[in-house]
Amino acid sequence: MKKSYIASVAFLLIFCGTTVASAESTFTFESVVTLDEMSSLIRAKFPLGTSRANVRRVFVEEGRATLKVKADYSSVEKYIYDIDLCHYYIWRWNISADYDANNKLRQAYVNGNIVFPNGKPMKIVSKIAETGKKASIYRVQRPRPEAYKGESSLGFVLFDRDSDPKTTDDQALIGAGPSRADPMNMGKLITYTDVDPWRSIFDFDAADRIVPYQSGCNEVDRLMKTQMGAQRR
DSSP: OHHHHHHHHHHHHHHHHHHHHHHSOOOOGGGOOBHHHHHHHHHHHSOTTOBHHHHHIIIIIITOOEEEEOTTOTTEEEEEEEEEOTTSOEEEEEEEEEEOTTSBEEEEEETTEESOTTSSOOOOOOSSOOTTOOOEEEEEEEEOTTOTTSOOEEEEEEEESSSOTTOOTTEEEEEEEESBSOTTOOOOEEEEEEEOGGGSTTOOOOOSOEEEOTTOSHHHHHHHHHHHHHHHO
8 A cells, every 4th residue: 555655656746747847848939920929928928127047048048049249239139030931031030138237128129129018118210310411211132042932132221310331320221021930821011110120130140040941841832833823824
């Protein structure tokens, strides 16, 4: 009787331990499909005041994003992660964050748009040229040669308040991109307005890797072939 009781307790301990371990699943960027889902996840997992170390642990250590700290602003950083959607589009997650002097989260951004309405306000660049300088508007292409079957470059319009590309704090862009990281259904077109280029899907920083789409591309190729055939008719 005593041996049976001990064996039962041991089994329960092992079972409970397994249940707890499985509940604490590792974060992956592939588990998030839409922009809204990512914003909701950040609000749930990283409320304002969350430590920088905790945010890095999830996005960089678990998610394997590339960490970039903004030049001259040690309190601002981003986590970029690229997914190759079967060579039709390179999806970029650009999650950026502002921290205070104690490394506590003040604001987060998903591809340039703020996550917390009650957090640090989003900076809006004045559209009036600086005194004694001339503002410029450029049409820019961000090459994405890996997407050779589809959108091999991303176009956007860049406003530069002093026409000096070396000073980036006075720049803002307008561009557009899909709402879903799913080549079978890219969702609707999202317009980005007054976005900081460094925080956007158009920024020129390279991720450490471009991860292939995990669900396979055979069905995607068939869908694209069907859609292209329909357009020719």
